[in-house]
Amino acid sequence: MSSIAISANNLTRYFGNTPVVRQVSFDIPTGTVTGLLGLNGAGKSTLIKMLMGLLAPTRGSCSVLGVDSTLLTPSTRARIGYTIEGHFAYGRMTVRESEQFQSDSFPNWNPTLFQNTIERFGIRPTARIRTLSRGQRAGVSIALTLSSDPELLILDDPALGLDPVSRRALNETILEFMEGGERTVLLSSHLLDDIERVTDRVLVMVDGRILVNSSVSAFLERVSIWTCDSSDEPRHIPCVPGLIHAYRTGRRLALVVVDVDRESEAAMARIGGSTLTRSDSSFDESVIAYLSRSRSSQSFLTKNAAATATL
Amino acid sequence: MNALLRKEIRDAVRWLPLGVVLLGVVLTYVCRSTDAPQLSTQLFTVTWFSTMLYGLFLSLVTFLPDEREAARAFLIQRGVAPEQILRTRILVGLAVYGLGMFIPLGILAAYLAAIGPEHSPVSSWQVVPALAAVVAGSIFYFAGIVISCRSASWFGTRLLPLAAAVGGSFLSISILAGASLWVTMPFYILSCISSLLMAFAARHAFVRMPSQVSPARFISESLVLPFILLASSLLVVGALGLLPINFVSQSTYRYAFTEFDKDGMPIYVVRERGVEAFETIPMIDPAESPPEHIEIAEFGTPFMLGLLAESLNRFDPTRLQVMGDRQVFLEPSGYLLVYRMNQGIGLRIESVVSADGFSLPNEPRGKPFQKISLVSRISFSPIANLNFARPNSAPQPSNEATDWQLVTNEGIWKLDLEKRTMESVLKESIDLFAFPSVGGDAKIVIQSGDSLRVYKRDGDESSKFSIESSFQIAAKAGGFLCYRDNDNWTYIDGYGKQEVFNVTRTLAGKTHEYAFSLPAEAFKSLGRVREESPFIFAALPALLTVGSLLLLQSFSTFNQFEFAPLFLQMLASIVLTIYATHRRGLGMRSTVVWCLLAGLLGLGVPLAVIAIYPVVVYETCTACTKRRRVEHANCEYCGAEWDTLPTEGIEIVESETVKKLAAVG
Numbered sequence: 001m002s003s004i005a006i007s008a009n010n011l012t013r014y015f016g017n018t019p020v021v022r023q024v025s026f027d028i029p030t031g032t033v034t035g036l037l038g039l040n041g042a043g044k045s046t047l048i049k050m051l052m053g054l055l056a057p058t059r060g061s062c063s064v065l066g067v068d069s070t071l072l073t074p075s076t077r078a079r080i081g082y083t084i085e086g087h088f089a090y091g092r093m094t095v096r097e098s099e100q101f102q103s104d105s106f107p108n109w110n111p112t113l114f115q116n117t118i119e120r121f122g123i124r125p126t127a128r129i130r131t132l133s134r135g136q137r138a139g140v141s142i143a144l145t146l147s148s149d150p151e152l153l154i155l156d157d158p159a160l161g162l163d164p165v166s167r168r169a170l171n172e173t174i175l176e177f178m179e180g181g182e183r184t185v186l187l188s189s190h191l192l193d194d195i196e197r198v199t200d201r202v203l204v205m206v207d208g209r210i211l212v213n214s215s216v217s218a219f220l221e222r223v224s225i226w227t228c229d230s231s232d233e234p235r236h237i238p239c240v241p242g243l244i245h246a247y248r249t250g251r252r253l254a255l256v257v258v259d260v261d262r263e264s265e266a267a268m269a270r271i272g273g274s275t276l277t278r279s280d281s282s283f284d285e286s287v288i289a290y291l292s293r294s295r296s297s298q299s300f301l302t303k304n305a306a307a308t309a310t311l
Numbered sequence: 312m313n314a315l316l317r318k319e320i321r322d323a324v325r326w327l328p329l330g331v332v333l334l335g336v337v338l339t340y341v342c343r344s345t346d347a348p349q350l351s352t353q354l355f356t357v358t359w360f361s362t363m364l365y366g367l368f369l370s371l372v373t374f375l376p377d378e379r380e381a382a383r384a385f386l387i388q389r390g391v392a393p394e395q396i397l398r399t400r401i402l403v404g405l406a407v408y409g410l411g412m413f414i415p416l417g418i419l420a421a422y423l424a425a426i427g428p429e430h431s432p433v434s435s436w437q438v439v440p441a442l443a444a445v446v447a448g449s450i451f452y453f454a455g456i457v458i459s460c461r462s463a464s465w466f467g468t469r470l471l472p473l474a475a476a477v478g479g480s481f482l483s484i485s486i487l488a489g490a491s492l493w494v495t496m497p498f499y500i501l502s503c504i505s506s507l508l509m510a511f512a513a514r515h516a517f518v519r520m521p522s523q524v525s526p527a528r529f530i531s532e533s534l535v536l537p538f539i540l541l542a543s544s545l546l547v548v549g550a551l552g553l554l555p556i557n558f559v560s561q562s563t564y565r566y567a568f569t570e571f572d573k574d575g576m577p578i579y580v581v582r583e584r585g586v587e588a589f590e591t592i593p594m595i596d597p598a599e600s601p602p603e604h605i606e607i608a609e610f611g612t613p614f615m616l617g618l619l620a621e622s623l624n625r626f627d628p629t630r631l632q633v634m635g636d637r638q639v640f641l642e643p644s645g646y647l648l649v650y651r652m653n654q655g656i657g658l659r660i661e662s663v664v665s666a667d668g669f670s671l672p673n674e675p676r677g678k679p680f681q682k683i684s685l686v687s688r689i690s691f692s693p694i695a696n697l698n699f700a701r702p703n704s705a706p707q708p709s710n711e712a713t714d715w716q717l718v719t720n721e722g723i724w725k726l727d728l729e730k731r732t733m734e735s736v737l738k739e740s741i742d743l744f745a746f747p748s749v750g751g752d753a754k755i756v757i758q759s760g761d762s763l764r765v766y767k768r769d770g771d772e773s774s775k776f777s778i779e780s781s782f783q784i785a786a787k788a789g790g791f792l793c794y795r796d797n798d799n800w801t802y803i804d805g806y807g808k809q810e811v812f813n814v815t816r817t818l819a820g821k822t823h824e825y826a827f828s829l830p831a832e833a834f835k836s837l838g839r840v841r842e843e844s845p846f847i848f849a850a851l852p853a854l855l856t857v858g859s860l861l862l863l864q865s866f867s868t869f870n871q872f873e874f875a876p877l878f879l880q881m882l883a884s885i886v887l888t889i890y891a892t893h894r895r896g897l898g899m900r901s902t903v904v905w906c907l908l909a910g911l912l913g914l915g916v917p918l919a920v921i922a923i924y925p926v927v928v929y930e931t932c933t934a935c936t937k938r939r940r941v942e943h944a945n946c947e948y949c950g951a952e953w954d955t956l957p958t959e960g961i962e963i964v965e966s967e968t969v970k971k972l973a974a975v976g
Contacts, residue, residue: 010953014928014941023956054384058928058942059953078390088381092321097314104314105389209956214965222963244961258961290961 005030005184010060022208035195036188038205081150087141091130106148117143134161153185192284223286228272240267245289256289319403330411334361351437351626358441362448370455393518412445432628432640447483450506456513468922474543479505511535540922545915571793573608575801596825611795614745619682645679669731682720854911884909887917896927
């Protein structure tokens with residue numbers, strides 16, 4: 001078994017004249033759960049489609065389970081579980097027929113796991129897919145993916161439409177799935193809590209680029225949040241080395257900074273003076289700071305939506 | 312695979328009734344409104360249209376939904392090869408398509424077999440061309456897959472493969488052509504091959520592995536799809552270019568006729584619109600001096616000798632004659648079917664005529680006729696009323712059922728439809744046969760090999776003939792005879808549009824044979840008189856235009872040709888192709904190949920380049936400032952790699968950690 005489950009090398013994809021994924025390079029080791037985070041349109045799904053060999057890269061290359069993604073054979077595909085964004089399944093089929101449709105194509109099919117999963121979502125096997133709620137459909141989709149007993153699990157926004165209980169169940173399932181230590185999960189999601197809970201590593205995509213490729217612990221260690229009293233508008237604050245994002249919370253100005261050193265600390269002191277204090281950094285605030293670089297996180301009602309600063 | 316098969320069956324079978332109903336309704340209408348002799352043609356036509364509609368519809372409704380991003384990902388991401396998935400889908404799709412078309416045709420064939428030949432001269436054999444159309448029409452099913460799976464704009468070139476499908480399937484119409492199997496079958500086989508090619512193109516469009524990205528070179532992994540797109544482009548441009556010709560063309564035609572002067576000398580007459588004498592050329596021996604004055608007059612009785620032929624229509628009966636309440640049909644198998652209209656019950660078969668005589672419908676038939684004459688004095692019918700060919704004699708009462716003669720390769724027979732008897736009038740081998748072209752006595756001319764025999768009627772008996780003259784000629788496949796008596800006749804071997812004629816003239820018992828060459832100017836003046844519209848040269852590929860010209864000139868030299876529009880078209884094609892290949896970022900070698908093709912095939916080529924190759928995206932190279940292609944790792948001008956994206960100072964990349972993790976493994 002290859003020690004690198006997923007690898008991308010200068011992976012680039014254009015749609016028309018627009019580069020949607022730009023020179024992305026990363027390796028995902030076997031036996032890890034990696035969270036893929038990014039705003040809508042950041043290129044996450046395009047990246048996953050290229051990894052799955054469903055979309056040709058414009059430039060660069062990628063491989064999964066040691067096989068070039070553009071040359072994936074049926075036997076390699078059978079080792080990969082892929083939950084498609086939107087939880088696609090054939091609406092005319094019943095849940096049982098969907099299972100038969102999938103089990104025919106995956107040699108390691110686990111019918112018990114499928115049965116258990118759909119029971120957990122309260123789905124009858126005889127129900128037609130088109131009659132299911134969005135959450136139930138998501139449950140069927142996850143059941144169809146997990147029951148193939150894959151070595152590599154690629155989940156594209158699997159929690160979409162799931163209720164909190166089902167979300168937790170999904171997280172538990174992923175952790176259970178990883179118990180052997182030889183499997184790998186790439187989990188794309190907007191739900192930062194879930195990502196923090198189940199992932200070892202995190203990839204943050206901003207405007208088609210990977211800005212963060214790190215373990216969750218290292219990520220939290222290197223990103224820090226500082227607050228101070230300042231009347232400056234976030235977009236007018238002077239240059240701070242390593243500043244990811246600045247935003248205002250009431251009268252306090254929050255500065256999210258990576259790899260704080262003396263220089264950046266001095267620069268922040270010039271803004272906040274003695275009121276400058278280091279706050280507890282959280283995973284979601286750190287990630288949002290990265291994601292806010294390409295889009296404002298201010299209220300939609302705020303007149304000047306560019307009231308936050310990214311330097 | 313079973314589940315996939317079940318899914319495909321479920322997806323496709325629900326559209327089966329639509330095909331059955333569509334073709335069933337159309338066939339019902341055709342059978343109610345079409346006469347038996349045209350039935351196979353009509354069935355073929357409506358079936359062809361139905362295969363186009365149903366084949367396309369079926370593949371679009373089964374393939375398009377699965378081409379949505381999520382649906383395709385769900386279908387492809389499994390332990391089954393895309394080729395295998397496609398094979399299953401095509402297997403089911405073709406089965407449904409075939410059933411949708413064959414069920415109504417099968418029912419129709421059974422119906423025709425049930426009513427024919429008792430009630431009507433129809434047979435299930437007439438459905439065969441339509442069945443052939445269904446097989447060739449499978450190209451529309453495959454074209455629908457190509458259209459569904461090829462990524463192109465609906466308002467651009469997405470529907471382009473349809474043109475190749477129409478063109479390919481249209482070749483199957485050759486099966487109806489009145490020609491030998493050696494001529495028609497290659498065209499039909501070509502039609503089936505085009506369907507097979509479309510199937511390969513469909514495979515390429517469906518499977519479309521990311522490694523098989525759209526070809527950036529002329530030699531790509533699959534040449535079939537580019538070939539289909541090229542053929543489609545040529546057909547579309549050709550059709551659009553030829554369309555205006557009907558509106559601008561005002562051509563008239565000149566034809567050649569052979570007549571004789573008062574001394575029996577043949578005269579070559581070129582007539583415009585078939586009436587006005589445009590040119591009159593005496594067909595004299597080159598050794599003779601031309602006559603000062605030509606006086607066209609009756610030297611004798613003119614005969615135009617026609618070959619006896621097999622029935623060229625292999626599927627339909629030919630209606631030979633309507634005689635009162637009787638109708639006579641020639642079956643493709645060589646039997647004459649005599650029908651009688653009965654009040655109340657309609658048409659009913661009365662008897663069958665074979666070379667061995669009459670038989671009742673339910674009796675065993677005799678030997679079929681091999682060849683019959685399709686030329687007669689009164690109509691293009693092998694059954695001729697010889698009484699009619701006696702203008703100088705008083706009109707005689709004619710019994711419609713008893714006074715008919717049949718000319719076959721074994722002789723001439725007198726038929727009595729009432730008594731169902733067949734009496735031999737002349738029993739000898741006949742290759743060519745002629746009644747007098749104009750006037751004359753009741754004479755007939757028969758040619759067998761190089762022997763020409765003139766028979767005259769005995770007295771008033773229409774069925775008694777005796778030989779009057781017999782002479783030897785070096786004839787080939789028919790020609791003109793002008794006959795006065797055994798010592799005075801002229802024979803020209805051949806018909807109007809040829810350059811050299813062999814003439815045999817016998818005057819006062821002295822025979823003179825010579826070859827007459829038509830003046831080149833007279834020959835060239837034949838055919839289409841006015842110049843072709845330049846549109847035709849702007850529409851047809853240069854290769855086809857020049858090729859057909861060369862082919863034509865190997866047979867004759869009468870056609871005029873204007874090269875200027877052709878060269879203009881070639882020039883425009885090459886310029887547009889250079890532009891298109893540049894826009895598509897093709898290399899020099901590919902551009903040269905496409906330009907050569909453009910010179911040969913015309914304006915369809917630039918359209919094909921646009922359809923085959925995707926638009927290329929360029930960005931400015933930071934090293935050499937030239938526009939470089941984004942899909943290449945290195946600049947094609949300076950070889951520079953892409954610049955690494957500028958760092959913002961906030962990146963967190965733990966590649967070392969990953970390596971350690973991987974090493975731990």
